Amino acid sequence: DTAVSQTPKYLVTQMGNDKSIKCEQNLGHDTMYWYKQDSKKFLKIMFSYNNKELIINETVPNRFSPKSPDKAHLNLHINSLELGDSAVYFCASSRDRGEQYFGPGTRLTVT
Amino acid sequence: TQLLEQSPQFLSIQEGENLTVYCNSSSVFSSLQWYRQEPGEGPVLLVTVVTGGEVKKLKRLTFQFGDARKDSSLHITAAQPGDTGLYLCAGGGGSEKLVFGKGTKLTVNP
Numbered sequence: 001d002t003a004v005s006q007t008p009k010y011l012v013t014q015m016g017n018d019k020s021i022k023c024e025q026n027l028g029h030d031t032m033y034w035y036k037q038d039s040k041k042f043l044k045i046m047f048s049y050n051n052k053e054l055i056i057n058e059t060v061p062n063r064f065s066p067k068s069p070d071k072a073h074l075n076l077h078i079n080s081l082e083l084g085d086s087a088v089y090f091c092a093s094s095r096d097r098g099e100q101y102f103g104p105g106t107r108l109t110v111t
Numbered sequence: 112t113q114l115l116e117q118s119p120q121f122l123s124i125q126e127g128e129n130l131t132v133y134c135n136s137s138s139v140f141s142s143l144q145w146y147r148q149e150p151g152e153g154p155v156l157l158v159t160v161v162t163g164g165e166v167k168k169l170k171r172l173t174f175q176f177g178d179a180r181k182d183s184s185l186h187i188t189a190a191q192p193g194d195t196g197l198y199l200c201a202g203g204g205g206s207e208k209l210v211f212g213k214g215t216k217l218t219v220n221p
Contacts, residue, residue: 004153041197043154043211056208090153099144100209102153 003027004103006091012109013081020077021106023091031055032074033092033100034066043090049074078108086110114138115202117212125220127189132215134200135182141207143176143183148197148214190219 004025013019025032033056034046048056049068063079074091091103116135124130134143142161146154158167160176160183167174171194173186187194195218201211 041148041214041216043199043201043214045208048208058208092153099156099159101156102146104153105151 004091004093004101006089006103006106008106009104010107010109012111014111015081015083017081018077018079019081019108020075021089021091021108023074023076023103025072025091025093025101025103027093027095027101029093029095029101030071031094031096032068032071033094034074034076035090035092035102037088037090037105039087047074047076081108081110083110115200115210115212117198117200117215119215120213121216121218123218123220124190126191128219130187130190130217132185132187132198132217133182134184134212136202137181138202139180140202141180142203143180144201144209145174145183145185146199146201148199149195154199187217190217192219192221195219 007022031050033048035043036046037043046058046060047066052068065077068074086109088105088107090105092100094100118133142159144159145157147157148154158174160174163178163180165176171188175184183200198215199211201209203209
């Protein structure tokens with residue numbers, strides 16, 4: 001009965017590679033989000049989609065590109081990975097931009 | 112830019128003690144949420160407060176939203192080891208983006 005799921009849980013890759021993180025929610029929510037949590041546990045929003053439409057796009061390098069094929073999925077593709085991209089990335093979802101439910105996170109390590 | 116300051120940053124107490132965590136801002140928020148995050152997991156929503164002066168209770172946890180909707184507090188009575196975790200406040204939501212504080216890491220020792 002997983003609500004918000006992310007894959008993979010852990011991702012270790014080298015600088016310069018391109019990688020994707022997938023997120024799926026089975027809550028019937030219409031809004032999905034990507035957050036980045038740094039080593040100091042600071043959680044900051046990156047993107048938000050409402051009904052597959054981009055509504056929040058924070059100051060994020062354009063190497064990061066979200067894609068929402070449908071309301072239940074929001075994927076994050078990262079090009080030319082850098083050391084500073086190492087963090088835990090959380091997907092979340094909500095109904096009508098209300099209370100947010102978070103996934104378990106993807107720990108990305110760039111070496 | 113809206114900012115939320117949480118204090119203390121770290122808190123280590125003995126089982127049975129009471130504690131209060133604070134979340135302050137110079138900005139007014141339409142609502143404020145409290146989350147708890149355990150290691151290796153995502154934040155889990157505890158409560159949302161929307162009205163200035165509102166008080167909500169969740170078992171041993173008491174949440175208060177300031178009258179001016181700029182600050183909030185979380186009080187835990189008789190803390191237990193199971194309360195250990197990172198407590199995050201977040202303001203906004205709805206048509207506004209959610210802005211998170213930097214969290215309070217609570218450790219309750221048996």
